Amino acid sequence: IWFYPVDEPWGDKRAKYLRRARLIKRVPGAKVFVTHQFGKLLKDKAMQEVTDVLCASDPLEAYLLEHDDDDVAKKLADIGVNNWWIYYNHTRYTPKMEGKWARIAYGLLVWYLRGQGHMPWVYSQRTPDTNYWNPRSGPRGTSCSHVFPLTDEQGRAIGIVPTVRCLGVRKAVDDLRYLATLKHAIDRE
DSSP: OEEOOSSSOOTTHHHHHHHHHHHHTTSTTOEEEEEEOHHHHTTOHHHHHTOSEEEESSOHHHHHHHSOHHHHHHHHHHTTOOEEEEOOGGGGGSGGGHHHHHHIIIIIHHHHTTOSEEOOOOOOOOOTTOOSSOTTSSTTTTTTOSEEEEEOTTSOEEEEEEOHHHHHHHHHHHHHHHHHHHHHHHHHO
16 A cells, blocks of 8 residues: 655655654555655655655756766665656646656666656646647646546547657656566576
8 A cells, every 4th residue: 555645745744744654654565655855855864764655856857967877776775765756747848848758757767777666647737728639739738647538529538548648658668678678688698
């Protein structure tokens, strides 16, 4: 069972998060995930002790630009976090990059940092400047959604429509499979 005790627990919310997370961790098999600033989590031992999955809210990829991949992977492993999700809602401001960024975030970043998984972050906000049917237009792109409802004339949901982001995630899964196959072949040599 996965729990998200407090959203973005910095400042005054940190103590509440720690209290709740410690209670949750008493439950056998319970996991805690957190949205936190990666650089700050590295310095916060108390948060590390109760966190299983990191959502890097100050983009992990921005941290990677300033640090070596192996160093970041080691730091994640050292604090016991080998699963993460990337809070890449900033890509909605660059809608032409959504599919490409999803492919990188769900594929290559997971591979480079030797992660065991990546939990997708999805948020849908309905604003006048979001164009749901053309994710590459509008200043806010797809508003961080992976799919949208397909409706009939009466407004009833009859299916789903994948976004460019969703298609990027699909490509990322394929990339990970290709990389794993290549590594397996090299290891056998």
